[in-house]
Amino acid sequence: MGGYFVPVIPQGVSTEPMEPTPSRQGRYDFNRIEKRWQKFWQDNKTFAAVDGDASKPKYYVLDMFPYPSGQGLHVGHPEGYTASDIVARYRRMKGFNVLHPIGWDAFGLPAEQYAIETGTDPRVSTQANIDNMRRQIKSLGFSYDWDRELSTTDPGYYQWTQWIFLQFFHHYFDETEKKAKPISELPIPTGLSEEARLAFIDEHRLAYEAEVAVNWCPALGTVLANEEVIGGVSERGNHPVIRKPMRQWMLRITKYADRLLEDLAEVDWPPSIKKLQADWIGRSTGAEVDFKIEGREDSIRVYTTRPDTLFGATYMVMAPEHALVGKITTPEKQAEVIAYREQAARKSDLDRTDLAKEKTGVFTGAYAINPVNNEKIPIWIGDYVLISYGTGAIMSVPAHDERDFEFATAFDLPIIPVVDPPQPEDQAMVRQGKQCFTGAGTAINSGEFDGLTTAEFKKRMTQWLTDHGLGHEAVNTKLRDWLFSRQRYWGEPFPILHTEGGRIVALPEDQLPLQLPHVDDYKPSGSGEPPLSKAHDWVHVTMPDGSQATRETNTMPQWAGSCWYYLRYIDPKNGEQAWDTEKEQYWLPVDLYIGGAEHAVLHLLYARFWHKFSYDLGLVSSKEPFKKLINQGMILGEDGQKMSKARGNVVNPDDVIKSYGADSLRLYEMFMGPLEATKPWNMQGVEGVHRFLQKAWRLIVDEDRGGLLDTVQEIQADETTLRRLHQTIQKVTRDTENFAFNTAISAMMILVNHLGKLKTRPHAVLESVVLILAPYAPHIAEELWALLGHSQSLAYEPWPQFDDQLAREKEVELAVQVGGKIKDRIVVAADADEDLIRATALASEKVVSALAGQAPKKVIVVKSRLVNILV
């Protein structure tokens, strides 16, 4: 990288020299300049990325594409977009073939909500919102390749979202190869009936239907994913959510849990985001253990991460929904158990997870046998045990698990300590069963295993269980399969048919896209029947054999379209396939992905999942889609509060652009502070960076007459100016590469302040200034570049090189401390050696008087920093 190259102006560029904007009085007329250059870039397709250009290294800079809301942009959006645009423009000047696209994540609830309220077709409102947001985004001068613009709602796009779904449907996960394979290669046990064979196949598809207890939100009329439920209420709108069994489409993301976890090591993401993902996947290793039910042949299987505490299991708890509950409950406990189960089913997730509440449960009347010591222990049901995790049943070790301890205390169940804590101060209470201890220690009350450490005991017990056929090692994840259907209108229809015989069949690929039908009524039915079920003509289909079938009426969640949009950008118009694999090999992976931290888990996990699946199918060549990830921070209102319409503190970029221009807005967004930080808006700060641009303008332009100032001349820069220029190029280069845009701008301000003091200004220095400013404030830079006599866009001009020698200071000022306190400052040559520095420091009058005749014990010299004299 680096070196020299011929600047390339993309095809279609105008050969007409660009004349500087004729401007009365030559003032910095940002509105005029910005419109003019935006038009130029558009007309000349200045930022068109060239597929497969082997003459340059490629660089793919991606923004998280926006939802086109009716509110339009707020100033939070341009923060990430400006950062990525600076990188894109900088990389072009560095000689990269840059792909920098934008599009619209346009399916989703707000448009549908609006449709329900007003009867407006979401296609219409969505298009209007896209048009408005496109206008806004264009007014910021981002260097997107607009020819690659896409919308997830476009049938030409969602055709391929549906196609990918079909691939999930047509594949299974091979456990030995740990990858997806065609369902036709699924090994099927022999001797199955036709019906059983088909059921076996359906059970292995990566996209499958299941009757699951889902998060049903009556207010929204839809099922929500676990991730969309925050603390028992819907993420959107804070409506209560209850559990309800429903037929749903699922994607088997859990099969990819290990790979999603392992491959985090490959990506350059903030460690905190990686950890969030790892915690979300929540992989744990433990053991599954079978507990015989007294007087029956069945046993209850539990999952535990602490097989070493088996001797302390004094009772068991099953989730209320557990299949065995009905079978094992004794007649006298029947009524109580049924009542409890009904109560639990009616509870919302909020009721069930509220921390403040007491543990509840009822005894089933049945007993199990602890396999390690043959003790008889009671079997309870309780809603603190989740049906969806592990086996839906637990062994309770109240001495060593907080939740079990609470439950045991509430119902007066026995507590047997089996782990002796290492801290002496905890031992007495724990040994008496009065305190719960969840850490590692030494085994007690565990028969032959006494004295083992927790870690050792875990291994030994797992082996013992295996040897005796009572259990085995097991792995669990918190990650659940992805609930992939929604009872909404405004989403991708599933390319699936339900036959008269109750079979599920895939729509042939040549019938894609399956278009979303027009309907008159967007309201959910309230019972869970999706709006599409009302599109009678669309739903009912006659099959080639004359039989009847109905279409799937659920739609896909909003995440679907955003799972693969970064792949469509590389080949957005392809009608034959989702993307061309050669283009994929050229452009992928995404080199830099910028977006909000709110997508740290869901979007990024889902997209990684689809990418890995595509990898198994040979559709992509990299394991991970996004090499480097940066989260921009939130921008707060001027009052330091989160921006919201209700608070009335929303800042609209349109207004800022009107008063100060897009360059000022861009610059301010970057100058506010570190990209990742949360920071409050301040309109006076915009004014500040605007003044800086004014100064830069007046450095070059004669405001009275227009055109170049007479003071701009073809002269040699003086030594100081040259040094400051090279220092600035160095700093701006380094800071831009490190995404430290705020300090890069600060460095440019310092340089411009210096140049402003010069009576005559070297033309060549000003050119460099304009070039390093260009990624940050591209419009004014283009205009000044033209004024400096250039006839073509600077977008592909080589980035100025800095010269280390020229940037170096000749003299440096050092602080001289006596006993750590600064007494004087000395100036020495930058290359002065330690002896000279020491001698100069000791010769200082102030130092001599501070020493007051004492001989220095030691003199510490830190070159170009300070001298510390110890007495």
Added chain:
RNA sequence: GCCGGAGUGGCGGAAUUGGCAGACGCGCGGGAUUCAAAAUCCCGUCCUGGCAACAGGGUGAGGGUUCGAGUCCCUCCUCCGGCACCA
């Protein structure tokens, strides 16, 4: 409760990662220019004392390591974000 991140002037923030705390910008004060204003330019602006030179203090609180700590270690406080009975 658990897991992250952060606390630096009146404000946003900077500090080459252990070496002169407060760069740059905002705000504020003073001055120049102007009939006047806007704009622009110059000077000042961490706190305390002093007319000043200067002296002392200072990066959420307390302790520690070090010649030297905003930066490293321990304890605590506050704010922000995430998770939330995952056995």
